[in-house]
Amino acid sequence: MKISKEPISNIVLLGYMGSGKTTVGQELALQMSWRHLDLDDYIESKKKMTISQIIESKGILFFRKLEQTCLIELLEGAEQTVISLGGGTPCYYDNMKLIIEAPHTRSIYLRANVPFLTYRLFPEKAHRPLIAATTSEENLAEFIGKHLLERSVFYNQADFTIDVQGKSPELLVREITGLG
Numbered sequence: 001m002k003i004s005k006e007p008i009s010n011i012v013l014l015g016y017m018g019s020g021k022t023t024v025g026q027e028l029a030l031q032m033s034w035r036h037l038d039l040d041d042y043i044e045s046k047k048k049m050t051i052s053q054i055i056e057s058k059g060i061l062f063f064r065k066l067e068q069t070c071l072i073e074l075l076e077g078a079e080q081t082v083i084s085l086g087g088g089t090p091c092y093y094d095n096m097k098l099i100i101e102a103p104h105t106r107s108i109y110l111r112a113n114v115p116f117l118t119y120r121l122f123p124e125k126a127h128r129p130l131i132a133a134t135t136s137e138e139n140l141a142e143f144i145g146k147h148l149l150e151r152s153v154f155y156n157q158a159d160f161t162i163d164v165q166g167k168s169p170e171l172l173v174r175e176i177t178g179l180g
């Protein structure tokens with residue numbers, strides 16, 4: 001964790017798809033009267049395409065490079081801002097290092113277990129290109145299990161971790177604002 005005498009002026013939310021980064025980020029920014037930026041929304045408005053369209057037409061590697069460029073743009077300009085990342089953002093290139101070393105920035109891992117993520121993501125899989133083709137909850141749970149294990153190495157480098165299961169966005173915001 002960073003040791004800094006400077007006050008925290010940005011919060012970065014990271015974690016697996018469906019953990020609530022976008023939803024909690026919006027609520028957190030509202031409560032703190034800070035700006036909210038969602039990296040996926042930023043990419044979509046910049047390219048005037050959905051994330052699914054970008055990945056489908058240009059490929060996943062193009063998306064990952066674009067995602068890093070946009071992450072750097074958001075971190076550089078951020079002040080009193082809550083940034084919600086995409087689920088894969090911390091796991092490519094040196095993105096996690098960029099997040100950890102960003103000045104006055106606290107990173108928070110919204111952690112959720114495999115059954116919870118499966119339950120939450122299965123009805124919403126159509127909007128998430130990495131899991132859209134999954135045919136059953138069983139297959140999705142197997143995919144998430146392996147994927148989360150690979151990604152946890154990056155997520156666990158966040159300054160703080162908060163478990164999200166069974167907690168409303170409002171409760172999660174209280175937990176986050178109560179962190180030391």
Ligand SMILES: Nc1ncnc2c1ncn2[C@@H]1O[C@H](COP(=O)(O)OP(=O)(O)O)[C@@H](O)[C@H]1O
Nearest residue numbers: 016017018019020021022023024120167168169
């Ligand atoms: N704390 C919460 N309580 C209940 N539903 C939630 C909570 N956080 C997120 N959701 C719901 O879960 C789904 C995924 O949330 P989202 O914010 O899109 O996650 P992420 O950005 O991490 O992929 C959405 O339908 C959202 O409304």
Ligand SMILES: O=C(O)C1=C[C@@H](OP(=O)(O)O)[C@@H](O)[C@H](O)C1
Nearest residue numbers: 016017018040051086087088129
């Ligand atoms: O986990 C991932 O690799 C991705 C997560 C998505 O964001 P959410 O975590 O907000 O769904 C989005 O960036 C893209 O579909 C890839």
Ligand SMILES: [Mg+2]
Nearest residue numbers: 021022040085
């Ligand atoms: Mg999101």
